[in-house]
Amino acid sequence: MVGAAEEAQLNRLENQVDNGGGGAWEYLCLVRKLKVRRSEKVLKHGLSILNDPKKRSKLGGDEWTLYEQVAIAAMDCQCLDTAEDCVKALKKKFPESTRVGRLEGLFLEAKESWADAETVYSSLLEDNPLDQVVHKRRVAMAKAQGNISVAIEWLNKYLEIFMADHDAWRELAELYVSLQMYKQAAFCYEELILCQSTVPLYHLAYADVLYTLGGLENLQTAKKYYASTIDLTGGKNTRALFGICLCSVAIAQLAKGRNKEDKEGSELSSLAAMALEKHYKQRASGKLPLLTATLRNLKL
Amino acid sequence: MSIQGLPTFSSKPKRAKVSFVSRTKSAACEERSPVAAAKITRSGCWESWAHKTSAVNGILVGCLGKNDEAIDIVDAVPLSHSLIGLLPTLEIALTQIEEHFGAQGLSIVGYYHANERYDNFELGNAAKKIGDHICRYFAQAAVFLLDNKKLETLPKGKDRNPVFQLYIRDASKNWKQAGSDGSIRLSIKEPSANLVLMDYISSEKWRDIVDFDDHLDDISNDWLNPDLVK
Numbered sequence: 001m002v003g004a005a006e007e008a009q010l011n012r013l014e015n016q017v018d019n020g021g022g023g024a025w026e027y028l029c030l031v032r033k034l035k036v037r038r039s040e041k042v043l044k045h046g047l048s049i050l051n052d053p054k055k056r057s058k059l060g061g062d063e064w065t066l067y068e069q070v071a072i073a074a075m076d077c078q079c080l081d082t083a084e085d086c087v088k089a090l091k092k093k094f095p096e097s098t099r100v101g102r103l104e105g106l107f108l109e110a111k112e113s114w115a116d117a118e119t120v121y122s123s124l125l126e127d128n129p130l131d132q133v134v135h136k137r138r139v140a141m142a143k144a145q146g147n148i149s150v151a152i153e154w155l156n157k158y159l160e161i162f163m164a165d166h167d168a169w170r171e172l173a174e175l176y177v178s179l180q181m182y183k184q185a186a187f188c189y190e191e192l193i194l195c196q197s198t199v200p201l202y203h204l205a206y207a208d209v210l211y212t213l214g215g216l217e218n219l220q221t222a223k224k225y226y227a228s229t230i231d232l233t234g235g236k237n238t239r240a241l242f243g244i245c246l247c248s249v250a251i252a253q254l255a256k257g258r259n260k261e262d263k264e265g266s267e268l269s270s271l272a273a274m275a276l277e278k279h280y281k282q283r284a285s286g287k288l289p290l291l292t293a294t295l296r297n298l299k300l
Numbered sequence: 301m302s303i304q305g306l307p308t309f310s311s312k313p314k315r316a317k318v319s320f321v322s323r324t325k326s327a328a329c330e331e332r333s334p335v336a337a338a339k340i341t342r343s344g345c346w347e348s349w350a351h352k353t354s355a356v357n358g359i360l361v362g363c364l365g366k367n368d369e370a371i372d373i374v375d376a377v378p379l380s381h382s383l384i385g386l387l388p389t390l391e392i393a394l395t396q397i398e399e400h401f402g403a404q405g406l407s408i409v410g411y412y413h414a415n416e417r418y419d420n421f422e423l424g425n426a427a428k429k430i431g432d433h434i435c436r437y438f439a440q441a442a443v444f445l446l447d448n449k450k451l452e453t454l455p456k457g458k459d460r461n462p463v464f465q466l467y468i469r470d471a472s473k474n475w476k477q478a479g480s481d482g483s484i485r486l487s488i489k490e491p492s493a494n495l496v497l498m499d500y501i502s503s504e505k506w507r508d509i510v511d512f513d514d515h516l517d518d519i520s521n522d523w524l525n526p527d528l529v530k
Contacts (some may be wrong), residue, residue, distance in 0.1 A: 037353065146417060177385040180425055205383070212387040239516050242392050284519040293399050296391075 001201065002034050010034060017045055024049055025059070032069055046070035047082070050188035064093060071103055074140065075110035081108055097123060102133055109141055117141060132162055139171075148175055166192060182213045200232035200240075207243055216254045223247040227268065235275055244272035249298050301365065309420060313321040337420065341448065351381035353416070357430065358511070361401045361411035362443070369464035371409050377402070377523060378511035385426045393523075398437065400524075408437045412464065421447065423467055428475050443467040443475060455498055463494075 002010075013027045024045040031038055035175050046066055049055045056063055069242070071086035090100045099123050108117035121134045128134075135158045142151035155172045162168065172186035189206035196202065207225035210218040226243035233240065248269035273295045280288045316381040356382055360387075362373040370444055377397055398408060411434045413427040423445050431443040444465075450463040499507060508528055510521040 011362050143416070146420060174383060177383055178426065180385055180426075180429065182385075208383070208386045212385070238519055239388065242516070243388055246388055246391055280519060284522070286522070287519070290396055290400055294395050297395065297399065 002036060006034055010036065010038075012225060014038070014041060017041075028066065028069060032065075037076070039073040042069060042073035042080070043079065044078050046073060049061070050086075053199065064090060068099075068103060072106065075106060078110070080107075080110060083110065098128065098131070102131075102137070104215045105134070105137060109137070109144065112285060132158075132163070132165070135162075136168070143175070148179055150176060152179075163191075164195065173209075177209065183211050185209050186213065198232060200229045200237065203229040203232065204237065204240055204243070207240070211243065211247060214250075216251065219247050219251050219254070223251070223265070223268070230272075236279075237274070238279065240281075241276045244269055245276070245295065245298055248272075252299075316374050326398060354381045355384050355414060355416040355426075356381045356511070357411065357413045357427070359408055359434070360412060360442075361397065362409040363406050371442070373409060373491055374406055376412065378509060378525075380513045381511060382513060384430075384445055389516065390430060392516070394434075394437065408434060408441070410438075410442040410444065411445070412444040415448075418448050420431055421445075421449075421465075422477055423465075423477075431467070431469065431483065432473070441469075442478075454494060463497075 010027075012032060013023055016022070017024050017027045018041075028042060028046055028049075031042055039192050048070060049059070050063075050066060050070060059066060067086045067090050071083050071090070074080070074086065075272060084107065087100070087103050090097075090103065094100050101120065105117045105120040105124070108114075108120060118138070121137055124131055124134050132152035135154070135172035139151050139154045139158065142148075142154055152172065155168060155175065159165065159168055159172065169188045169192050173185045173192075176182070176185035176188065186206060186209045189202055189209060192199070192202040193206060203225045207222040207229065210225065211223035226240045226247060229237050230244070235241075235263055248265060251265065276291060276295070277288065280291045356378065356380040357374050360373050361375040361377065362371055364370070377393070379393055383389075394408065401407065411427075411431055413423070413430075415424065423443065426444065427443060431441065434441040434443075444464045445467060446464045454463060465504045467475045468478045470476050479525075505528060507526075510523055510525055512523045514521045515523040
């Protein structure tokens with residue numbers, strides 16, 4: 001996950017490099033650090049360094065990290081010749097390396113030689129059965145081939161061993177959502193909230209899933225998690241504010257005639273509506289009339 | 301250019317693929333009659349070129365045409381590029397889209413979807429469910445699924461056909477691909493639409509497109525994309 005400030009910094013650097021202002025190496029390092037996927041840019045700027053002997057020699061040992069980064073970017077952009085060249089260079093330099101072995105597997109995946117990639121990964125796992133990256137590649141391969149249920153099965157097995165891998169829990173949740181298996185997705189977000197209770201995005205995602213599941217109890221819980229997201233983000237999260245409004249409307253519809261009105265609940269939704277109007281007034285005043293009309297239609 | 305990459309399993313592993321959304325600009329017609337031909341013009345903004353590695357979707361806006369036999373698709377609003385199966389973004393967007401376009405006498409008439417994977421040509425369950433949801437707004441709503449193969453061959457040939465498949469809900473509420481029995485066909489009203497589309501790709505206008513997800517992340521992003529399609 002990348003924060004807004006980090007993304008802004010990355011974009012700034014990217015613009016600078018794109019416009020000939022230098023800083024390609026810093027940009028590539030930042031992409032690596034933040035683990036973002038900007039393969040076209042990485043390929044372009046990475047190759048410009050690798051193809052220039054002077055720039056390449058300045059990197060020293062980091063040259064090989066760059067080869068790896070460019071190889072992966074090339075695979076992502078389907079420039080398989082470039083990828084193959086990089087992998088070959090790395091294999092020559094580090095003949096027995098597991099890291100290069102993984103890259104070879106990745107290359108086979110890019111070529112869609114699934115069986116060959118599986119062979120490579122199996123042999124890597126024989127040497128090191130706890131290689132997390134290789135386990136995850138298998139999940140990715142299943143996903144790439146459209147076997148989402150197989151991907152889920154592999155990922156569940158992975159998480160039995162590596163249960164602290166938050167990214168894996170998030171991925172599993174997203175896979176479940178893509179199959180509309182919302183209860184299972186909710187379970188994943190519950191695990192994430194248990195491990196990292198102060199990350200607002202997990203509260204928000206959990207609330208979204210509960211809202212989608214529907215039913216009075218889920219909606220009431222969703223509302224609480226939208227509220228906790230607002231709490232954790234200092235009231236700035238637009239989705240959470242909208243979430244409160246949506247939950248209130250849905251709860252009111254379900255609870256019609258059943259219980260006495262929930263005073264505290266309606267106060268919360270009025271506050272959320274007011275906060276939304278304030279934000280829109282400040283940052284998107286053109287859309288304020290539309291928002292006001294929308295909230296009015298929602299009876300808030 | 302097609303991008304058929306591979307999932308990198310860092311924090312957001314997804315299979316990169318060609319996935320696009322084209323945005324209709326001027327009037328498009330979808331005639332439901334025995335002779336029917338659906339004509340769609342696009343000025344071609346590539347929403348999901350900006351999100352190559354995920355599924356994307358959006359809402360189609362329009363009105364009933366002459367004699368209630370045709371449905372004009374007038375505009376499109378890009379919706380999401382993440383966690384498409386969840387309701388909140390969809391519901392907020394539908395409410396706002398209805399409110400905004402209602403004032404112009406238009407309504408929600410359809411939905412478009414582009415799959416995450418390049419070689420996936422099926423209308424998935426998530427897309428069907430959203431289609432069902434849209435049918436509550438407009439009973440004859442149609443679903444458009446991007447056809448990656450057609451899109452890939454677009455720069456090579458002079459194909460003027462639309463690059464997506466049309467799905468209609470039948471009497472038993474199942475989504476079926478239209479056109480195989482000849483009752484409804486898609487064609488492009490404006491012959492140069494695909495050329496405009498390719499121009500938008502090469503000039504990288506797709507980088508500036510804003511969908512509803514982007515708007516919710518930062519409300520100063522305008523999901524109407526007023527400057528993008530002129």
